[in-house]
Amino acid sequence: MSNPPPAGRPDRESIKVACSNCSLRELCMPMGLSDDEMARIDDVISARRKVKRKTALFRSGEKFHALYAIRTGVFKTCVVAEDGRDQVTGFQMAGEIVGLDGIVNDQHTCDAVALEDSEVCVMPFDRIGELSREVGALQHHLHRVMSREIVREHGVMLLLGTMRAEERLAAFLLNLVQRLQARGFSRSELVLRMTRQEIGSYLGLKLETVSRTFSRFAEEGMIEVHQRHVRIVDTQRLKAILAQPGGSF
Missing domain, CATH: 1.10.10.10 (Winged helix-like DNA-binding domain superfamily/Winged helix DNA-binding domain)
Incomplete structure (x- = not known):
């Protein structure tokens, strides 16, 4: 029996995907892209990955390779608290992106676990980074996604503190x-x-x-x-x- 692929990389069962034909495009991709720009993104985001319920998409400490746009399903992100219990840090659903935690130190700092059978689109970060420097709308969109995460974390801090x-x-x-x-x-x-x-x-x-x-x-x-x-x-x-x-x- 062969070993499973690393969590950050698509496996042989990954399915070819085209963002241009996706019903969730407006949620996880910038609007107003030209046909040529959309085709270039399609070329970069070229695979989907299925994640079974209670299975991790990635684990804390694993090498960071990609961001993941959730196509179907729901995930939770969690970290291990000092007492050894899992501390849930967020819930993510279709049209949202997970994996941003790995950008800073090139490794993931939390677990992302599917709460139901799910599917994600794999976005290799090195290629996305290269393309975002050429397609301004994509770079702006990534900055918005990161900013939204910061705002969400501030909201959670307020929620828990007051x-x-x-x-x-x-x-x-x-x-x-x-x-x-x-x-x-x-x-x-x-x-x-x-x-x-x-x-x-x-x-x-x-x-x-x-x-x-x-x-x-x-x-x-x-x-x-x-x-x-x-x-x-x-x-x-x-x-x-x-x-x-x-x-x-």
Whole structure:
């Protein structure tokens, strides 16, 4: 039996991909590219990679080779805390890019694990870097992606540093729905691919607190919950929980 390929490189089962024909192009690629520029990007981002549920796309400490645009599925990024537990640092979905953590020191500083069977487009970083210097829109787009990550991290710091449990969970649910809506999904219904434990790890809350807060939101008629299916019944009341100093995400 052959050994699996390094996590940062496509394997033999990788599938040929064309960004120009992808329905998620508007989410992970810059707009307004010429046909020639789009063809050059197609040539660089030439493969997809399937990642099974609970399997790592890459691990902390591995050599950084590429960025990955998520085509289907959901990932979590996590690091090992001082007490040995996994600390979830983010959840990423279709149209978003993972792997930016590896740029600084040429190695990944977190794990990226699929929460369901997923597929990513492999973006070899050396070739993307070369092309971005020639295609200004691509370089600007990469800078925007990196800036968005910085803003997100600041939002998480605010979330964990100043918000009560109710505010944290309300912000989390509203943020998820907003991101899903941008991908053409319902503005009020979602399926949580992450566990309550993982949500708690991300929000800095105990599992019992997450479960209790979900129950409270349901009892007060703000949401309906059936296992991992959640329907936002009263968006305005969830937003009202955040309508106070520091209550943003």
